[in-house]
Amino acid sequence: MRTPRCSCFGLCLCLCLCLGAASLAAGAPVGSQTSQLNTFSVNVDDFAYRVNATAMYTRTAGGLGVSIPAGNMFSVVQPAGPQNNQAYSVFFTIPQDVIDRFF
């Protein structure tokens, strides 16, 4: 016969499992971050550049914050554009509904 303590433990275990599953389905909490090296394209006027930098992705209340803190712009074609080898950084937020639609 089960003791009350044993039943209580089982209930807690179920609760923890349920909460764990719920948090897994909802993803990481707001404020969570992850970073990854990214190569992307930048256009300034009619000149095309490529930037290789570590992008920081942050889950925000409004969506996905994308922050590129530093990177250098290298001209894709020659002769090099006037911003060749200049520093580039950018920040923007992709709306939550876009994330919801595709992921």
Add this chain to the structure above:
Amino acid sequence: MKPRTFACIILLAAALGAAPARSQVFTSGDDASFDATGTGAFGPLAVAGTNNLFLLTVTSTGNLSAQTGTSATTTAAATASAGTGATLAITPSIAGFSYQSVNGVTYTKTATGLLVVLSPAALTGSGPLAGHTGGLTIEIPNASITQLF
């Protein structure tokens, strides 16, 4: 019900719930006709040039979206679907000067991530590039997004 049977049912339900959007890529020689029955508007698929690609996707919400393209880039976007959104405000910094711009934006789901294309727009700010145009194209990897959402 045995615990094992119950667990199997739970796993099966979870798998069904996580089923990805189905897509069909038509390649050269395929019959590209389809029966677009149902409600809602569906834009025409125009044919222009050669090597046209038509990608029809049934989204997770049951909507039918389509994308056409002629480039190899679109070919690689095996799971692409039509983009959404109108504009996106960004704060770029170039050569040490901070600017702001509001760019037209297109989001495209690709096989490897989310492609964000910001069309060129005027840079505002006090730097020497104020009034010049800036654009950006970046693909955010699937893993980075699924890790957070």
